[in-house]
Amino acid sequence: MSNKIIGIDLGTTNSCVAVMEGGSPKVIISSEGRNTIPSIVEPVKKLVGDLAKRQMVLNSKNTIYSVKRLMGRRMDDPEVKKSQAASPYKIVAGKDNTACVEIDGKVYTPQEISAMILQKCKADAEKYLGEKVTDAVITVPAYFDDSQRQATKQAGEIAGLNVQRIVNEPTAAALAYGLDKKGNELVAVYDLGGGTFDISILEIGGGIFEVKSTNGDTFLGGDDFDQKIITWISDDFQKQNGVDLSKDPQALQRVREAAEKAKIELSSAAETEINLPFITQKDGQPLHLTKKLTRSELEKLVDDLIQKTIGPVEKSLKDAGVSKRY
């Protein structure tokens, strides 16, 4: 019996599992019916993904998100210090001063936390395929060093997976677009994800992928774009109605969902309307939110975020010895 190998994108904010079916990749639907799994874990209650996300507000000290930021790093790493400042959960030193998390007095390594995510990926894949899954390929950022790659492989092994390969994320992207079949290529992979931005310059030739340089911003992603829209909506509503929507969690949640939806719609439409009836009330009277957002307005709102990516792009081109052309 040949075992299918699953491909896992173990992301900072979201993870994704896929399998080759009939020569093309098929994304596996999670047991919650979605095609991505939030990289969120509650190790005490053993909740992973959407289940962990749903109780995050209730249990913030015990719910670990973005553990990839700690993977294979030491406590004195500036990335770890940044995470410590931003996280409601405890980040502590483990063996050899490596960054770990502490919950209810127990210390977990990032490998153990990531293993729980990988375990869910494995379980959902087995349910979908109707057969046992033992082998996997996991992607990592191109800038991950040896200890970070080892930690990722370990996480896979803890999850009961035979990690056949650790593949660089930009390489996987280039492969997915068939760029290895186009002869010698110099490729820039601009990966603006949910929580992090990565730019990689790859040289592809004769089936070999060489990473010439990498750069990025580990605290810049799609979530920041959503936030720009949310702030724009709430500020306008405050001005028009004198009510601060951010004070109402249900209203804020609706605005957040609508903002993300609008952002996605504007990829294919030039404008979209945000309609939230009965968003809140003032003096006993219901208030409704109707706002039109055009693509050009969105581009204006997020311009400074886009500009933040230019610096790392220019640096990576320079480090790769490539001159930019405008």
Place this chain on the structure above:
Amino acid sequence: MPKNQKVKHISSNNTELLEKITSLEERLARSLADYSNLEKRIDSQRQLFITLATTSILSKMVEVLDNFYLAQNHLNDPGLKMAIDKFDSVLKTEGLEEINPLGLEFDPHSMECIETVEGKENFVIEVKKLGYKLNGHVVRPAQVSVGKNLPN
């Protein structure tokens, strides 16, 4: 051909034919089994697709229904209530079940906590949005406020 050679020839042909029949019968049985398995798999796949499609449409419908509930909270209109009840009963016919966990212990399998308020620790104090199940499978978790023994 002399008579006993003819008999031997027919006899060995016979053995060959019998072997061939046995082999063909086995292959037929296997093919029929494969066919039956394929039918079952196609049927379960078709069911899966129907469920996925229905789930997708019903998820979108309940999102719209949320707005009517919000309207009703403010307006308290008997006509609007009738319209909402009609919508509800159609959804029920399609197999949709409401999840209303007011007063129950918080469970992330069927609920999403969007805020904590003062109240019985870990119990649902307010339901902001109803949840829905289709054939026992959670299509949309209920959105709730959960109690925490908050310090005064």
